[in-house]
Amino acid sequence: MPALASARYGKDNVRVCKVQRDEKTGTHSVTEMTVCCLLEGEIETSYTKADNSVVVATDSIKNTIYIKAKQHPVDPPELYASHLGQHFLDTYPHITSAHIDIIVHRWTRLTVDGAPHPHSFFRDGQETRNVEATVSRSGGIALKSTIAGLSVLKSTGSAFHGFVRDQYTTLPETWDRILSTDIDCSWTWKPFATVAAVEAGVERFNKAWTSARDIILQTFATDESASVQNTMYKMCEQILDAVPEADKAGFSLPNKHYFEIDLSWHNGLKNTGKDAEVYAPQSGPNGLIKCEVARDVSTLAQR
Numbered sequence: 001m002p003a004l005a006s007a008r009y010g011k012d013n014v015r016v017c018k019v020q021r022d023e024k025t026g027t028h029s030v031t032e033m034t035v036c037c038l039l040e041g042e043i044e045t046s047y048t049k050a051d052n053s054v055v056v057a058t059d060s061i062k063n064t065i066y067i068k069a070k071q072h073p074v075d076p077p078e079l080y081a082s083h084l085g086q087h088f089l090d091t092y093p094h095i096t097s098a099h100i101d102i103i104v105h106r107w108t109r110l111t112v113d114g115a116p117h118p119h120s121f122f123r124d125g126q127e128t129r130n131v132e133a134t135v136s137r138s139g140g141i142a143l144k145s146t147i148a149g150l151s152v153l154k155s156t157g158s159a160f161h162g163f164v165r166d167q168y169t170t171l172p173e174t175w176d177r178i179l180s181t182d183i184d185c186s187w188t189w190k191p192f193a194t195v196a197a198v199e200a201g202v203e204r205f206n207k208a209w210t211s212a213r214d215i216i217l218q219t220f221a222t223d224e225s226a227s228v229q230n231t232m233y234k235m236c237e238q239i240l241d242a243v244p245e246a247d248k249a250g251f252s253l254p255n256k257h258y259f260e261i262d263l264s265w266h267n268g269l270k271n272t273g274k275d276a277e278v279y280a281p282q283s284g285p286n287g288l289i290k291c292e293v294a295r296d297v298s299t300l301a302q303r
């Protein structure tokens with residue numbers, strides 16, 4: 001006999017923009033987010049018995065996302081996600097956990113005549129700052145912070161050699177290649193007991209984001225990379241050092257290949273090895289390299 005094994009529901013792709021105005025200076029700040037909010041709890045009968053009495057309508061969930069954005073700061077997103085998730089537990093006794101995913105889109109302040117403009121912004125890239133929050137009666141507030149979609153490329157300082165060579169191998173070893181990826185980096189916070197605990201020392205979240213971003217960019221640029229694997233591991237170690245309240249850091253990185261093009265068939269034109277200048281960027285297939293580094297290995301999820 002089949003039975004409901006798991007269920008959660010809510011509203012996805014809720015787009016929210018909050019403008020905060022400093023009346024004294026006339027400076028505005030803008031935060032644009034895409035929010036997903038899914039609820040779990042004693043909601044089985046809505047699936048199995050057509051019992052809508054246990055359903056908080058997804059339309060109401062959407063309204064709540066707007067209201068909580070009005071009532072609370074949306075920066076940092078970790079705090080807003082905690083307030084939003086906690087609201088559902090405080091308001092509906094049969095809801096046992098709220099899963100909040102937030103994507104924060106970039107609006108970077110414009111510089112006009114050398115000065116930061118008070119109310120104009122531009123989108124400088126597809127990079128986003130993301131948060132996944134699970135607020136539950138049993139586990140408190142679990143937060144994971146992410147930098148996603150930060151595209152980087154270096155034109156030297158990357159090698160890849162010494163890998164397995166057998167009857168399946170065609171890739172030549174290289175001591176100098178283009179390395180390019182779209183950064184997806186996350187760090188997982190030790191659980192917080194309450195929203196008040198998230199709020200106490202709330203500056204930790206923006207500080208961690210800035211540190212992680214700096215570490216990623218600096219290490220990407222300066223590491224003499226032996227592989228994507230080794231470079232991402234070095235970044236994780238440094239992020240764990242910089243963010244003492246995180247117990248895990250990890251990456252998921254596509255290896256976006258740039259192939260050398262042999263043009264020697266055209267009048268002996270040299271364009272490989274030390275003469276390589278014109279490359280063919282590949283859309284796919286691409287490598288995909290992932291890892292998680294735990295401060296204490298016992299905190300790693302069992303697989």
Ligand SMILES: O=c1[nH]c(=O)c2[nH]c(=O)[nH]c2[nH]1
Binds near residue numbers: 160289
């Ligand atoms: O940094 C790399 N890691 C790999 O595992 C790999 N595999 C591959 O073909 N190229 C690369 N590059």
